[in-house]
Amino acid sequence: MRSRGLVVLAGVVVLVLAVGVGAALVLPGRGGGGPGPEKVAADYFAAWRDGSFTRMEKLVAGAPANFADQHRALSRGLAVTSIDLRPGRLVHPRPRHAQQDFTVSRELSGRGTWSLRSVLRLGEVDGRWRVLWSPSTLYPGLKGMGSWRMREIDVPLLALTDRDGRALPEGGPLEPYVGELTDRLATDGDEAEAEDDASPWAIELQDGGGPAQRVKVFGDRTGRKIRTTLDRRVQAAAEKAVQDAPGEAAIVAMRPSTGEILAVADGLGGRGAFLGLYPPGSTFKLVTAAALLGDGMSAGSGADCPATVVTAQRTIRNHDGRSLGRASLRDAFAQSCNTTFARLAVERVKAAKLAASARAFGFEGPVTPGVPASRGRFPEPESGAELAEAAIGQGRVQASPLTMAMVAGAVADGTWRSPRMVATRLVRATGDPVRPSHAVPDAAALRSMMRAVVTEGTAAGAGLPSGTGGKTGTAEVGSGEPSHxxxxxxxxxLAFSVLVQGGGSGPKVAVPVAAAFLGQVR
Incomplete structure (x- = not known):
């Protein structure tokens, strides 16, 4: 692959071509003193329009020392010549918090226009409204100081489309996945020589010390078309729900009957919906419940749910001190009783059986959707205390949003299938093996337990449409950090997973995001 850096213009003039701040406000500002969130957001966009990082920084709560440098790094690295900001609607997702989605379009020194969607988050700090800035405001999912550049590339003349042959949406969180998939489908036979003035160029981002990732390609790629499994309607609904989520979030949606991935809305950055690993919390009780059913229990079997239990010298507590007393396994699952599942795992299932159940749901095996994806991690517990933690998705258990969408899909269909973004033959063409499908025992019982979560359990009354089954999770991460x-x-x-990183309560935060998503795809 040949490459050459784009020459950076000496004086980058940043112009704002249009700023639409006349957004419909859902609720008035409720701050103590000073201007409300509407005025703070408008002032922030106005300062960005003028290229005044000093004014922007004064509106930010706890702005980092390199605030201005992060903006300049992007403009200089990509030779930005103008910028167009279009704010959307300002909403209040929860008390003392507001957010406003916006589209930013940048002209890149003769290489084209790069448009993306992001979110400006605001909150009350010491009684005054301030911008809650993070690098992801500049680029969705960005974690640290980004290093940006344009590179000339050799790519095949091909274009990826949605499942119906239509162009995929641009400027959103899907682009890093599309760029990576395009690269992996490239073969020598597809490449064509192009004149210098028609050569494709790509935006590359290196987030902190991580590897460089291609986030956008410019140039003529209208030759061969390849259909993906992505559904534009489902993708749009997932992106809107993630954009409105109270924090950095991701949704992965798939078709359980085929393994086809229908949508990837990733606000985590670094293709975190596929590559990120997080403790799954109580969503992992699906795996533990499957092990218990396989060991002879039924959904109606008796199960104790005290507020606190000590098992294998590990103290396990239920959220908010909840206690059901003597209940059924179905009820304990619906109310997410940590004490029930931790004790039954230690006293009945044992480590080897729980590890086997995890493997049956895709943990510890390769996941090959067509682009790189992390395998879910379930190190076999080495002690009873570790087993108690693992049974409720804590300790060393880790999963990505893709992993947990696979788990939900396996229960929904009764068969575990390898997820994919393109036809299976094309996945194999990328060099990845495709794992064979296999049946999931007791799936019908698991579905009845998931429906109970929605009708009478931790997700009840949240506006989920009829026919939805699910499992909530609030995953502790330690060190005083907020739960996922x-x-x-x-x-x-349709199977899905929703993760709001650091969002806190699964029932209070992730379930409403899922309800908003499903409400758009009914």
């Missing part, structure tokens, strides 16, 4: 909010589930031939 999870919800995984299915409705018909």
């Amino acid at each position: 909010a999870w919800f995984v589930g299915y409705r018909g031939d």
